[in-house]
Amino acid sequence: MSAVGRGTYRHGDLRGTLLSAGIEMARDGGPDAVVLREATRRAGVSPNAAYRHFADRRALLLAVSATAQGLAADSMEAAIASVPDSGDPKNDARQELRAVGLGYLAFAREEPGLFRTAFSVPDDLGNAESPTKAGEGGRTPFQLLAGVLDHLVEVGAMPEERRRGAELLAWSSVHGLGMLMIDGPLRGLTPEMIEEASERLVDMVARGL
Amino acid sequence: MSAVGRGTYRHGDLRGTLLSAGIEMARDGGPDAVVLREATRRAGVSPNAAYRHFADRRALLLAVSATAQGLAADSMEAAIASVPDSGDPKNDARQELRAVGLGYLAFAREEPGLFRTAFSVPDDLGNAESPTKAGEGGRTPFQLLAGVLDHLVEVGAMPEERRRGAELLAWSSVHGLGMLMIDGPLRGLTPEMIEEASERLVDMVARGL
DNA sequence: TGTCATTGTGGACAGTGTACACATTCCGAT
DNA sequence: ATCGGAATGTGTACACTGTCCACAATGACA
Numbered sequence: 306m307s308a309v310g311r312g313t314y315r316h317g318d319l320r321g322t323l324l325s326a327g328i329e330m331a332r333d334g335g336p337d338a339v340v341l342r343e344a345t346r347r348a349g350v351s352p353n354a355a356y357r358h359f360a361d362r363r364a365l366l367l368a369v370s371a372t373a374q375g376l377a378a379d380s381m382e383a384a385i386a387s388v389p390d391s392g393d394p395k396n397d398a399r400q401e402l403r404a405v406g407l408g409y410l411a412f413a414r415e416e417p418g419l420f421r422t423a424f425s426v427p428d429d430l431g432n433a434e435s436p437t438k439a440g441e442g443g444r445t446p447f448q449l450l451a452g453v454l455d456h457l458v459e460v461g462a463m464p465e466e467r468r469r470g471a472e473l474l475a476w477s478s479v480h481g482l483g484m485l486m487i488d489g490p491l492r493g494l495t496p497e498m499i500e501e502a503s504e505r506l507v508d509m510v511a512r513g514l
Numbered sequence: 515m516s517a518v519g520r521g522t523y524r525h526g527d528l529r530g531t532l533l534s535a536g537i538e539m540a541r542d543g544g545p546d547a548v549v550l551r552e553a554t555r556r557a558g559v560s561p562n563a564a565y566r567h568f569a570d571r572r573a574l575l576l577a578v579s580a581t582a583q584g585l586a587a588d589s590m591e592a593a594i595a596s597v598p599d600s601g602d603p604k605n606d607a608r609q610e611l612r613a614v615g616l617g618y619l620a621f622a623r624e625e626p627g628l629f630r631t632a633f634s635v636p637d638d639l640g641n642a643e644s645p646t647k648a649g650e651g652g653r654t655p656f657q658l659l660a661g662v663l664d665h666l667v668e669v670g671a672m673p674e675e676r677r678r679g680a681e682l683l684a685w686s687s688v689h690g691l692g693m694l695m696i697d698g699p700l701r702g703l704t705p706e707m708i709e710e711a712s713e714r715l716v717d718m719v720a721r722g723l
Numbered sequence: 724t725g726t727c728a729t730t731g732t733g734g735a736c737a738g739t740g741t742a743c744a745c746a747t748t749c750c751g752a753t
Numbered sequence: 754a755t756c757g758g759a760a761t762g763t764g765t766a767c768a769c770t771g772t773c774c775a776c777a778a779t780g781a782c783a
Binding site for chain 4: 523
């Protein structure tokens with residue numbers, strides 16, 4: 306094909322371009338839709354060129370997943386930022402917890418493909434704080450959640466002894482609703498039902514944690 | 515190839531055989547691992563024979579998913595049955611709710627592939643009561659959950675006004691933990707951590723519902 | 724200027740889902 | 754008993770995927 310259309314034999318930033326293409330594919334289609342050959346096609350490059358930047362399809366997928374987690378973090382951070390200051394620290398902390406959950410769910414609703422790519426691609430909790438997964442604010446979804454939980458304890462809105470492992474509980478609930486309403490049996494719920502379910506769920510978590 | 519090894523040109527129960535093969539593939543590998551050609555291979559039949567019984571790969575996958583949901587129901591039902599009668603109806607009802615959740619999570623832990631195939635293949639809540647998804651007891655996972663919630667209300671362990679939509683909340687929490695620990699960022703948790711998280715989660719739900 | 728690691732190309736292979744035409748078998752009406 | 758059509762299975766073919774290998778172009782640095 307010769308490097309026509311690109312001008313030069315070298316691409317410049319093929320890795321980045323492939324990643325962007327991957328994100329776009331994940332956006333509409335989820336993890337299964339990110340296909341290596343298609344990415345190279347969009348980058349105007351031969352299929353094998355990808356292997357100079359990613360060991361295999363899985364490696365590309367992991368990179369896309371990490372980026373998607375960063376975008377989720379943005380959504381969560383925006384939700385936190387929009388919480389009004391009520392003057393009551395305990396109440397504020399609880400509202401932040403709610404916001405984290407609602408931001409997570411908003412991301413699931415608005416970017417279902419990216420959501421699935423972000424959170425249902427095999428990965429370890431050990432990498433939960435990797436900077437590649439951080440949003441613009443520099444923190445990962447996991448760190449944001451941990452942050453508000455810490456805050457909750459600080460202001461005395463949550464007993465110290467319940468803090469340990471609370472991430473898992475809070476995260477699970479919200480993640481479950483997200484998955485079920487995206488590609489589980491809860492698809493087809495009306496926006497109102499989803500809205501209501503989201504609110505009630507975060508309330509339940511805040512109450513039961 | 516001629517129908518050697520089968521004896522007859524007709525198979526007898528190809529649909530059932532393909533389904534079984536599909537389940538076996540899903541068991542170790544999840545939804546992505548159920549591949550049409552491999553199923554026909556295991557059935558000793560040509561690839562296209564499958565199309566006489568399933569419209570396409572997706573149709574086979576849906577059938578496998580439904581069967582897997584039935585198996586999940588079995589796990590849940592077993593957990594319910596193992597709840598000892600304490601004499602206190604309210605307490606019993608709560609224990610049943612816990613059992614439903616723990617049975618669901620046990621299934622996720624013991625049959626991760628089938629779990630994913632059961633609950634993360636696109637489907638509508640409208641089909642949640644389809645008999646194809648029932649376990650040996652004749653009820654689907656959704657129906658089992660709804661049952662214990664109804665029971666909870668009957669014995670007065672749950673206020674009537676909170677009943678509506680409670681399935682979603684309970685289900686979400688438990689489902690989320692299941693997904694996160696199978697192929698999400700919570701993989702690699704030790705069995706003890708999983709055990710503890712499961713217990714705490716169902717407690718949280720029971721408390722917060 | 725020449726050498727060499729980096730990056731991209733071309734061709735190939737096995738494996739997948741699925742369409743189309745054809746073959747075999749079974750069952751029910753004549 | 755036979756004949757014809759509906760079910761069911763086979764064969765061939767196509768486009769698409771991930772990935773391997775040998776080769777080519779390029780840029781950086783001695």
